[in-house]
Amino acid sequence: VLAQLADPTRSGRKGTEHRRQLEREISGEAPEQRARPTVGAFARQWLVQRRTTLRRDGTPRLAPSTRRRYEHAVEVMILPFLGSTPLAELTRPLVERWRDHLGAHFASATVNGALNVLRSILREADSAAATGVRPLELDDTRITDDEPNALDEEELGRFVAATRALYPQHVPLVLVLLTTGQRIGTVLALRVEDLDRERRTITFRRRLSEGELL
Secondary structure (H helix, E strand, C coil): CHHHHCCCCCCHHHHHHHHHHHHHHHHCCCHHHCCCCEHHHHHHHHHHHHHHCECCCCCECCCHHHHHHHHHHHHHHHHHHHCCCEHHHCCHHHHHHHHHHHHCCCCHHHHHHHHHHHHHHHHHCCCCCCCCCCCCCCCCCCCCCCCCCCCCHHHHHHHHHHHHHHCHHHHHHHHHHHHHCCCHHHHHCCCHHHEECCCCEECCCCCEECCEEC
């Protein structure tokens, strides 16, 4: 049995399951004594790993807002409905019913975000239950051809003029935001050394999120 565990010819998903089966046989553990891993147990483990993963410089890999989004998806949208389901019993139809149920109570963008988190969790659990599950159609009726989610040239001019009149100290910030398309957290993290006056370029190296420089 030990030789079979070390057999290099057994690789991939089947090889992994074969080794686990042999380990269970060695331990003498009865099948009914083995607790099957659930979606909830694996999701919590996944969340802890995401919370504690650090960059090389020792800073958190995830921004605080991203951590909160993951926590909300797991604690509010996944665990209450799928948490007790054994991973081995999770199927694509079950995931689709979960998605549709959430769609009746949350915005489509929120549900699709939770679906992406579930996909990531199941990918690490070596489960294909969410593979091929389509996201919900976005239902943001605020954006139309008549009211696009962008300012035209005249609106931009009025916005900059209003900023100069009311908040002149913020004009450079507004101009950088409008001309680069960067998020405000990225622009607020700029330092003098990020500006190259000769080449007339800006290098974005970091971002500010809830007081943390990332």
